[in-house]
């Protein structure tokens with residue numbers, strides 16, 4: 001693992017580690033998680049209309065942990081061995097015992113994630129969130145809460161780990177925009193601790 005590269009999101013500093021794992025391990029995880037995780041495309045209700053979520057996802061957590069996301073309470077899937085090992089490593093780096101992970105699969109440039117903060121009540125007051133990416137790079141954009149202006153964009157590419165410290169979610173939103181560029185699949189794992 002390389003030294004942390006600081007990302008200034010005043011008054012917070014996020015840490016980017018890239019490369020995070022060995023190249024062989026990152027390639028292996030990308031292939032095996034892409035193939036074996038129980039991916040599905042969620043239906044979301046936005047202002048009274050149903051839409052397909054613009055990406056595939058799945059949610060994995062310790063037994064007994066429940067999570068509400070976009071108005072849906074999800075039952076967790078169990079941890080595959082390789083993902084449990086990755087969780088333990090990410091937990092060690094971030095200094096938090098993560099008990100769940102939201103997995104996102106962006107099939108191409110038309111898949112995206114809208115502006116949001118990871119601030120669901122079940123994450124507690126000031127959650128640490130750690131995000132591992134495999135596959136094609138996409139810009140991870142930040143803007144201050146209450147502002148529309150884009151502040152910073154962090155390229156999150158293959159074999160990267162971004163640690164967002166406690167408090168950051170209270171001040172900042174993030175998202176992954178659609179792009180007309182030709183981009184292949186990208187897998188993102190957002191580790192969280194549900195209280």
Ligand SMILES: O=C(O)CCC(=O)C(=O)O
Pocket residue numbers: 102104113118131133140156174175176188190
């Ligand atoms: O794909 C990403 O890098 C972002 C995912 C994300 O923000 C989330 O799952 O909450």
Ligand SMILES: [Fe+2]
Pocket residue numbers: 116117118174190
């Ligand atoms: Fe997020």
